Amino acid sequence: MNSRKQALDKANTLIEALPWLSRFHGKTVVVKYGGNAMTDPALRERFAENIVFLRYAGLRPVVVHGGGPQISAHLDRLGVTSTFAAGLRVTTPETMDVVRMVLVGQVNRDIVGLINAHGPFAVGLSGEDAHLITAERKSAWVDGAPVDLGQVGEVAEVQPGVVRTLLEDGRIPVISSVARSEEGVFNVNADTAAAALAVGLDAGKLVVLTDVEGLYADYPVCEELISRLTAGELETMLPDLAEGMVPKMEACLQAVRGGVPQAHVLDGRTPHSMLLEVFTNEGIGTMIVAEAEEPTEPVDIFEGE
Ligand SMILES: Nc1ncnc2c1ncn2[C@@H]1O[C@H](COP(=O)(O)OP(=O)(O)O)[C@@H](O)[C@H]1O
Numbered sequence: 014m015n016s017r018k019q020a021l022d023k024a025n026t027l028i029e030a031l032p033w034l035s036r037f038h039g040k041t042v043v044v045k046y047g048g049n050a051m052t053d054p055a056l057r058e059r060f061a062e063n064i065v066f067l068r069y070a071g072l073r074p075v076v077v078h079g080g081g082p083q084i085s086a087h088l089d090r091l092g093v094t095s096t097f098a099a100g101l102r103v104t105t106p107e108t109m110d111v112v113r114m115v116l117v118g119q120v121n122r123d124i125v126g127l128i129n130a131h132g133p134f135a136v137g138l139s140g141e142d143a144h145l146i147t148a149e150r151k152s153a154w155v156d157g158a159p160v161d162l163g164q165v166g167e168v169a170e171v172q173p174g175v176v177r178t179l180l181e182d183g184r185i186p187v188i189s190s191v192a193r194s195e196e197g198v199f200n201v202n203a204d205t206a207a208a209a210l211a212v213g214l215d216a217g218k219l220v221v222l223t224d225v226e227g228l229y230a231d232y233p234v235c236e237e238l239i240s241r242l243t244a245g246e247l248e249t250m251l252p253d254l255a256e257g258m259v260p261k262m263e264a265c266l267q268a269v270r271g272g273v274p275q276a277h278v279l280d281g282r283t284p285h286s287m288l289l290e291v292f293t294n295e296g297i298g299t300m301i302v303a304e305a306e307e308p309t310e311p312v313d314i315f316e317g318e
């Protein structure tokens with residue numbers, strides 16, 4: 014009897030996914046995998062399973078990864094102190110070498126390997142490949158004064174042809190946020206790179222996996238999670254946000270303003286948070302939508318529940 018109920022529950026869970034499978038079939042979903050969400054080996058395996066599940070379910074996942082903590086750890090080992098301004102790593106030429114080595118040579122390879130344990134899907138790319146991401150030097154101000162971020166780039170142009178080709182071929186592109194410019198190689202924040210790629214690929218969704226439940230209204234107390242907000246509301250909050258969230262929220266804003274219907278910040282420490290977000294009626298994390306947009310049927314957030 015009990016096992017019959019369990020079987021029925023499983024079937025109900027599967028059928029709950031039907032409207033979402035239908036809505037997102039064939040859609041590109043850009044998933045930003047943050048360095049803080051990839052520290053636990055068991056969770057990394059769950060992440061790879063989730064990505065492959067999306068692919069088998071008929072979506073087209075594209076992974077854009079960070080690796081900030083991994084870069085900092087490597088710099089530490091070399092005796093170089095990491096410095097951040099406006100949430101971005103101040104990148105000297107020496108630091109840039111380490112950023113490129115860790116992101117492209119280590120983190121990217123690790124993610125590709127984890128996904129490919131499930132089949133020949135993942136292909137690793139850097140933003141430098143086939144002019145995928147062209148950057149220009151980013152200027153930044155802290156407390157009204159300009160700061161020199163070194164080789165930190167903002168995205169000037171995305172040429173997503175190589176990614177589209179891989180998606181057409183059924184592959185899962187895994188992209189490092191290193192970009193080229195006429196001046197050389199640039200370090201682009203991975204949230205920023207993911208948002209630009211989501212816009213360039215006309216993605217149906219941008220999912221940002223991090224190490225918090227989502228955006229808290231009362232950070233650092235962290236009791237009031239914001240489940241949904243519009244681009245306009247987010248813009249008003251931006252000047253008051255603490256550092257880690259600034260590039261993330263700017264990226265979500267850029268994505269929805271650029272035509273991506275929804276951007277989500279999810280807790281990468283929760284196993285299967287991505288599947289829960291895409292395929293169930295659970296409202297998890299923080300969802301950012303464009304101004305006038307009301308959730309269309311089927312809704313994926315039941316506010317108040
Ligand atoms: N309002 C906020 N809500 C949630 N987290 C915040 C907020 N403001 C700052 N943060 C910080 O932002 C961090 C996430 O950014 P970051 O460390 O860059 O993650 P990732 O490596 O995933 O990109 C959180 O761990 C948290 O400490």
Ligand SMILES: CC(=O)N[C@@H](CCC(=O)OP(=O)(O)O)C(=O)O
Pocket residue numbers: 046047048049078079080081082084100101102112165166190200201202203204
């Ligand atoms: C300019 C800048 O800050 N670049 C980031 C790139 C990696 C990244 O964004 O990693 P997370 O997503 O794990 O934070 C850095 O050097 O740390």
